[in-house]
Amino acid sequence: MTTTHPSPLTTDLLRALKPHQVLTRLSERLNYRYDAIQFGVTPLAVVLPESTADVVVAVKAAKAAGVPIIGRGAASGLSGGVTPLQESLVVSFTRMTGLRIFPERREAVAQPGVVTLRVSEAAKPHGLTYPPDPASFRTSTIGGNLGENAGGPMCFKYGVTGDYVKALEFVDTDGDIHRLTRDCYDLAGLLIGSEGTLGLMTEATLRLIAPPKFTRTLMCHFAEVGQAAEAVSSAIAAGAVPSKLEFMDTACTNAIEDYLHLGLPREAGAVLLVDTDGDDPAMVDAELELVAQACEAAGGTVKRAATPAEADALWQARRSISPALGRIRPQRMNEDIVVPRSALPDVVREIRALGDASPFHLVQFGHIGDGNLHPNIMFDPRTEDEAAVHDLAHQIALVAIRHGGVLSGEHGIGTMKRDFMRDAVDPVTLSALWDVKRALDPAERLNPGKILPEMLMVDR
Amino acid sequence: MTTTHPSPLTTDLLRALKPHQVLTRLSERLNYRYDAIQFGVTPLAVVLPESTADVVVAVKAAKAAGVPIIGRGAASGLSGGVTPLQESLVVSFTRMTGLRIFPERREAVAQPGVVTLRVSEAAKPHGLTYPPDPASFRTSTIGGNLGENAGGPMCFKYGVTGDYVKALEFVDTDGDIHRLTRDCYDLAGLLIGSEGTLGLMTEATLRLIAPPKFTRTLMCHFAEVGQAAEAVSSAIAAGAVPSKLEFMDTACTNAIEDYLHLGLPREAGAVLLVDTDGDDPAMVDAELELVAQACEAAGGTVKRAATPAEADALWQARRSISPALGRIRPQRMNEDIVVPRSALPDVVREIRALGDASPFHLVQFGHIGDGNLHPNIMFDPRTEDEAAVHDLAHQIALVAIRHGGVLSGEHGIGTMKRDFMRDAVDPVTLSALWDVKRALDPAERLNPGKILPEMLMVDR
Structure with a gap:
């Protein structure tokens, strides 16, 4: 095992923490350089705090050593939020499980x-x-x-x-x-x-909330994405507030079908999965019927789950997206745009066209209720050009922005979409965000290089 | 009419805006020095913007003149949020009604x-x-x-x-x-x-949301405040999420009874007013019954409204608090503390004792569901000592803080509770709030003197 020479940083940490709380070996540190999607720089050291007091120790040691500090949970993130961009102290919170x-x-x-x-x-x-x-x-x-x-x-x-x-x-x-x-x-x-x-x-x-007592599920397939978006809009306009409202495009459905052979309609332009929930079964049924009627009026073919087991089987498709996509290429870039629901048909079509014009396999799925779409670009970093992947992701971000959307619904900006922030946020607002960042972290020691792109100073 | 001499500020404003959008006469400006509870300094000028572009003009003119700027809506606020503390430009938004x-x-x-x-x-x-x-x-x-x-x-x-x-x-x-x-x-x-x-x-x-289709109402009176708090806690623990859950103490009930003779129970230690709502009348009834059972189990006497008219009559008491209190003294200081529901009986008792030991008339009411209490101190500024009122308000704030509560649920801090922030917020957090303030308003020109108390600089 390779060990690093003791640095002032690790000496400080080992003085205040227990030995098992400070990881200094290269073999250990290597594990803390990536999230679920991106690789970064191997950290100088990793701290495993067991209390807030331990976190204080770590932050003060990093400050004394002039080293950046990066907090990290399970690192299942999809935007490079916890990947170090320079030699840093990583604080891994996995033992603070109170x-x-x-x-x-x-x-x-x-x-x-x-x-x-x-x-x-x-x-x-x-x-x-x-x-x-x-x-x-x-x-x-x-x-x-x-x-x-x-x-x-x-x-x-x-x-x-x-x-x-x-x-x-x-x-x-x-x-x-x-x-x-x-x-x-x-x-x-x-x-x-x-x-x-x-x-x-x-x-x-x-x-915490009291969970709803009843849930009902339907799946609907449509010839065309626009029909699905129309069905969702009219169901919501009619008063339905589904608890889940998921969308998959043709490429996504086919990837799952290749993987699991569930009998999904391969030719469908769009598949919707919908849950309604509540405490009164009649109301939950009625709400599902509102959605079913809107789906059928928009030209969809509806399949209702009669039992919880049937509902589970319908949802298996959605849950299998990640492993299904993993079989296509070893790596993927997962977009997280949010657009107005009314813009969804155009947005899905434009992104499909970008995918078709590219050398990459692209699928689209997402939380269609709030317009949160996850176009995924699959690629093999050994044989395919990552710069071209990033460029396609940028083109997708520009589609979202052009339709009044935003870069991220739930994955964050991280490193992946940091450069796209220049397209999404006015320079004067970017400057205000930097002002807030510098107010709370003047030395820019907290997870540097994330969210905010560097900017030419705006003369205020 | 007294007019001011044209200043560089008003000249700038009149050049860019229409004459009726800039108020410079003393008689006009005097109206913009107060909110619903506090008086401030008469503004130098008042702008009535009709667009965001007009607001930009006002802000730039104030910046050029080195004058503070204060935005203002209907000025119905209860914490001095819009009262100028020095000669300022007031921006009154009442014409931006798009x-x-x-x-x-x-x-x-x-x-x-x-x-x-x-x-x-x-x-x-x-x-x-x-x-x-x-x-x-x-x-x-x-x-x-x-x-x-x-x-x-x-x-x-x-x-x-x-x-x-x-x-x-x-x-x-x-x-x-x-x-x-x-x-x-x-x-x-x-x-x-x-x-x-x-x-x-x-x-x-x-x-926007779809409004619930049905509402049910009950009133309940208790011998003692602790019973009301207990009823609320056990109703919520049993799964009820009332849409309204209002509390009035004896002094408050008597003030309303003196005013309107509604037949409220003068001897009750606490009166609760409760609404449940939803789309299914049976569920709404069932939820109200959960509350009624919890009230009765806690020793309360429940009165259900059988019709919307009866519900309206019950709510008339709550709606009449402000005019009823206005008859007692011409002015009042309206607290807005939030405490854990479990602490409510102790908090209400301690504040009652503070009121009884003071020369002032004090009543308590509020949104008991989330522990938001409004102790009101009535006083006559012509004959009573405002410093003593402020001191009593401070003592009330300290009761809330001691029980793990906060200073404001919905009225804001303004000038009224600005000094109490030193008791509520650690110096290091106050310093961080100041850092954020200075990041967005380095010259401290936006509504100076509100929310954050001046502090000795913490050496970081």
Whole structure:
């Protein structure tokens, strides 16, 4: 095993923390250079804090050594949010797994290393649940969800991570601890979604809700994407608020069918998967019927799940997208644009045309209820040109912006979409975002190189 | 009429705006020195913008003249948020009343001068509504609601103003226009609730919802406040999420009874008013019964409204609090603390004791569902000592902080609770809030003297 020479940084850390909390061997550090999609620079050292006090130690040691610091959860992120861009100290929160449930207050108090699903599991015996459900919720952590303000299929009806945060503790760039509620200047709201560039979040008080008692499911396929978007718009206009509303394009459906042979309609231009939920089964049925009628009026073919097992079978298609795509190429770039629902048909068509004109395999799926689309570009980094992949991702981002959309619904900007921020945000607003960043991290030591592109100073 | 001599400021303004948009006469300017509760300094001039471009003109003129600038809606605020503390330019948004409803997107796009209730009125023909309902919603404006992140009785179930903002336009301290969505750094969320100290909000895209089809109402009186708090906690623990959950103490009930002779129980220690709502009348009834059972189990006497007219009669008590209190003394200081529900019995008792030990008439009411309490101190500024009123308000704030509460639920900090911020916020967090303030308003020209108390510089 290769070991590094003790540096002032690791000496400081080893003096204040237990030996197993500081990883210095190359073989260990190598594991902390990537997220689910991007590789970065191998960190100088990795700290495994067990308390907020340990985080303070790490931040102060990094400050003394003049080294950048990067917080990291399960690293299941899809935008390069936790990949180091230079030699850094990585703080891996996976051992800060403290979780308390307060049923009478309908709150959970969670440390950042708590796995997302664990919150709902711990709340369940009390008749409560935690709705935000990113696809990775079996591995992702609350800290990572806070950093990216993660969403999921439920977010159209139930909201994203930040909507459930009642209080937040964070450690700032100097190692000072802050405990925030959501009043006056909403500093907590600013930290949420900031990808560790403004502070390290060390504890969150999360709102829990009573889960709906009943769920109904349908699948619908359409000849053409525009019909699916039309069906969704008219169902929502008629008063339906589905708890999940997922879309897959032809390429996506075929990738799943190649993988699992579920009998999905390969020729369909679009497949919708819809859940309605609530406490009154008649109301939940009625809401599903609203959606079914809108789907049929738009020319779709509806298949209702008669039992929970049938519903589970329908959802298997959606859950299998990632492994199905993994069989096509070893790597993928996962876009996360959000566009007005009314623009979806044009946006899906334009992105399809970009994919067809490129040498890459491209599929589209996403949370169509709030216009959150995930065009995925599959590629093999050994044989295909990553610069061309990035260029195609940029073209897709420009389609979204041209239609009044934004770059990210739930994955964050990270490094992947950092350059696209110049297209999405006016220079004067980018300058204001930099002003806020520098106010809270003047030395730019917190996760440098993420979210905000460098800018020519705007003369104010 | 006294007129001021033309200053460089008014000359600049009159050059770029129409004459009726610039108020310079003393008699006109005097009207812009107060909100619903506090008096301030008479402004140097008042601008009545009709567009974002007019706001830019005003901000740039104030910057050139080195004069502070204060945005103002209906001035129905209760914390001194819009009262000038020095000679300033006031921007009154009452003519920026543009409002468009987009039913298919379930959105309203509102300029800041739109009266709150007007949004729901305009949305109603499309089967939609805008839930935030501050008590002043017949006069308050969206701009003011954004500035204070206003709530109301519905906010326990439906959330506060900021929860409905999808996009925001604001003019910064230099007169640059920013258009924000709620992604990456949530600068919009930071502006909301900042009381005009970080920028002037000029347009908001608001989320609309389908209103619930049915509402049921009950009133319950208890011998003792603790019973009411216990009833509320056990009803919520049993799964009820009432749409309104209002509390009045003995002093408050008696003030209303003196005023209107409604037959309210004068001897009751606490009166609760509860609405449940939803689309299924059986479910709404069942939810009300959950609350009724919890009330009776806690020793309360329940009165259900059998008709909408009876419900309206029950709610008349709550709606009459302000005029009823106005008869006791000409002026009042309206606190807005939020405490954990479990702490409510102790908090209400301790505040009652403070009131009884003071020379002032004190009543308590509030949104008990989320622990938002409004202790009101009535006084006559001609004969009673305002410093003693302020001191009592401070003692009340300290009770809230001691029980893990915060200073403001929906009224903001303004000038009234600015000094109390030293008790509520750690010096290091106050310093971080100042860093954010200075990042967006380095010359401290936007609504100076609000929210953040001056501080000794913390050595970081």
